[in-house]
Amino acid sequence: MTSKRILLIVGGGIAAYKSLDLVRRLRERGMSVRVVLTGAGAQFVTPLSLASLSGQEVHQELFSLTAEARMGHIELSRDADLVMIAPATADLLAKAAHGHANDLASTLLLATDKRVLAAPSMNLRMWLHPATQRNVATLRGDGMLFVGPGDGAMACGEFGPGRMSEPLEIVAAVEAALAGDTTIPLPLAQPPVLAGLRVIVTSGPTHEPIDPVRYIANRSSGKQGHAIAQAAADAGASVVLVSGPVSVPDPSGVKTIHVETARQMLEAVEAALPADIFIGAAAVADWRVGAALAEKLKKGASGPPTLGLVENPDILATVASHGRRPRLVVGFAAETEKVIDHAQAKLARKKCDLIVANDVSPATGVMGGDANTVHLVSTSGVETWPTLPKAEVARRLVAQLAALMGEGGA
Ligand code: CTP
DSSP states (O other): OTTOEEEEEEOSSTTHHHHHHHHHHHHHTTOEEEEEEOTTGGGTSOHHHHHHHHTSOOBOOSSOHHHHHHSOHHHHHHSSSEEEEEEEOHHHHHHHHHTOOSSHHHHHHHHOOBOEEEEEOOOHHHHHSHHHHHHHHHHHHTTOEEOOOEEEEOTTSOEEEEEOOOHHHHHHHHHHHHHSOOBOOOOOOOOOTTTTOEEEEEESBOOEESSSSOEEOOOOOSHHHHHHHHHHHHTTOEEEEEEOSOSSOOOTTSEEEEOOSHHHHHHHHHHHOOOSEEEEOOBOOSEEETTOOSSOOOOOTTOSOOOOEEEOOOHHHHHHTOTTOOSEEEEEEEESSSHHHHHHHHHHHTTOSEEEEEEOOGGGOOTTSSEEOEEEEETTEEEEOOOEEHHHHHHHHHHHHHHHHHTTOO
8 A cells, every 4th residue: 555645635524633643544554645625624623733744735725826836736636546535524525516616625526537535524414414415426426435424422412424434444445445446537428419410499388368468378397398408409409499488497508589379489490490300399389369359358247258269380290291391300298198199199190200298197297397207109119218307308318319310310
């Protein structure tokens, strides 16, 4: 273990005093320890103690001209065999999980190409909080290693998980980590699967006016359609999203056109043609009031009004039979019964290549919810996916469409 170099980030927790001993223990085993002390960490232990114990300068500032001249922060993050965080506070873990780089410690964690071993230390409620647990799960997924926390009496007077592991336990974890592969490979850059392609997506409900203050609408949230537009843009496509009234934000890197009615949606879609792929995820109102009133409808002696409904244009069917038909036309089928049968009928009736069918009965929570269970219905059969977050449904759908485009169409 001689000559192994540890970069130790000391966060702001009462357990920072144990890190002084940790430095000694690591050095006893022949390792060199370079310390980064966070602003909060410096409230608990001094740079002088850490410098004396490590025998090296302690780094504290992201923008330190003197330190930067001797060793830049990127070099600092790479010139180690292992990065260790002890104590790893809830805040440091949150920053690392979200990729922040607003101080020296978080910047090093983002810039390093080495394994990171964290020894969490915090109050048990902070440790057990779903936010911390989510962050830890994310970091584990990213390859971060953890030692502890242990159970026991805490400095704050409570009892439970959150105590930083003892220095010798941490040393054992360091040795185990060093025995494994300490370099994290860069995630392979995936070539953007829809690069150079134009995609049009419709999303959300439409609002069909009855009079200036009332309208016919439905419960679509736009979450699934917007997620598809985002996933297509992330896959390198140039995306136009035509959205009905929704409260979800516009996806980034997507040209979003806001409309209200089905007729406006059709007009915006036709103006955006030509495209390679059309995805109709909007819940377009099938009917509108034939003669929407210019003035507010008043209650009167004649009783409730009769709304004369007329059928809206079918955007999906129009695009699928268009002179400038995209190579792939994908529709959705929102059903409350006989999902597959209805979807197959829609596939044929609207002449599209693929229908993403889902059950929108109230019990499923799909409308407005964050998860979706879909069946992909095409002439080649039915593929049922497990219940997935809408963003994941979107990514998988985009991957499927990219594969179909690669095969020269559906
Ligand atoms: N659609 C459309 N224009 C319409 C109605 C629907 O583009 N005027 C599209 C939707 O965006 C979706 C697909 O057609 O991709 C199916 O929508 P859905 O509401 O499930 O079907 P409907 O056409 O309304 O058929 P039905 O009334 O039989 O359910």
